[in-house]
Amino acid sequence: MICFENVSIAYEKGSPVLSGLSFTIENAEAVGLIGANGSGKTTLMRVLLGLMPYEGTVTVDGLPVRKENLREIRKKIGLVLQNSDSQMFMPTVYEDIMFAPLNYGMSREEAEKRTDDVLEKLGLTELKHRHNHKISGGEKRMAAIATVLAMDPEAMIMDEPTSALDPYNRRVVINTIRSLPNTKLIASHDLDMILDTCDRVILLGGGGIAADGPAEKVLQDRELLETNRLELPLRYQ
């Protein structure tokens, strides 16, 4: 579904943040993207959505990430931002969830049905007409996931989906992520969450991929994690 081939990404010419990236993510695979601050996790996700220039080849379902394909690619991939306040810009949860289906040409009736389905699926029906600025952080995060799910994307990219959540809401979000059948790419420092939700982990470090393998194997390698300024997940400590 997602394919990176010898990709280099640079903010300034000549000094790449990431280089020589090559990996493939299959359909319905759940992949954790981990790495220290500044290792390039968010940058990589931005490249995948055509928000940053790159060198090499990036394809989504065979479509190269180029300007002419962006609308199609962005329909296939939904991004849940780290800051839910930036994700939710309409006055109410309902209007925010309707935003994408309407933009993608769905009729009002279909969009409403899709919105109701998503809210029901995530157990958020009572939030439907609530104002975005009046819901809690946990509810906002769930609503942000709902706004993306309403696009019915084939893949979901999540940037720190459990950051700044209390334990209960964190667990709700983890269970929700686990229940989603979509292809998932989750960037996070919450390694326990990555263990709970992902089968595979890509570790970014040293300007490239430091490790790529089964989550349980990579996340038990103390030396590898510490070399890349990470720690073992709590359950392995």
Added chain:
Amino acid sequence: MDKINRAALELREMDDLAARQSPVHSLHPLAKLVTTIAYILVTVSFGKYDLSGLLTMALYPIILFSVSGISMRTCFYKLRYVLPLVCAVGLFNPFFDKAPILYIGKLGASGGVISMITLMLKGVLCLQASFLLAATTQMDALCAALRKIRVPGMLVTMLLLTYRYISVMVDEVSVMTTAYKLRAPGQKGIHISAWGSFLGQLLLRSMDRADELYVSMQLRGFAGEFQYADVKRAEVRDWLFAILLPAAFILLRYCNVAELLGQLLSRGTGAI
């Protein structure tokens, strides 16, 4: 709570007011928009000495405040910064137009005083009507109505985004002010030496937040034109509101009801 937080709260209060339920809130946004435009046009068209005619135009906001359940006090409170400016418009008229044109008993009022009061009243009434429109209609619905009357899409999108981004900027100012105050105890406001860096940081942070919001919109299919979610069909009562009220305004403009009532009353008194 500091001024910035209060400003953020007040902005959000407008959304809350617009989300209430009342017969006025449930009217079609286009009907309210058309009626408000007609009201403003008719109100400003009154002559500068036509105070009695203008007074009857106050009926519209009075009735709408009562039906919508929004207090007039809220309106005056929210407009507290604009009202003095509006009232200042005709402040110098009494100095230039001194000829008395109205006598109440032995007390004469000059044309300048009457035109000043008329100007002030026009301003206040127009502001009230605009406030009522904003306080009973969600911004998105209002923008959808503006598009219906063929206001260019770019302008409407700019209006909507400005409205959204103002709260983003106010949030940023609030965070920065709090951070500053916590490290500058006992200081009133932000010291002039920090203004430059404060404004620079505010600009950069607001741009980052705005960029993030825009990315979120782009990734959800936004291509420059908003698709408005909550657009309902106009019903008979919406049409009646949009046709009958502007007609009534025009009637009030050309037929001085206050004067007619006065004549009727004085005739009645004479008969007795």
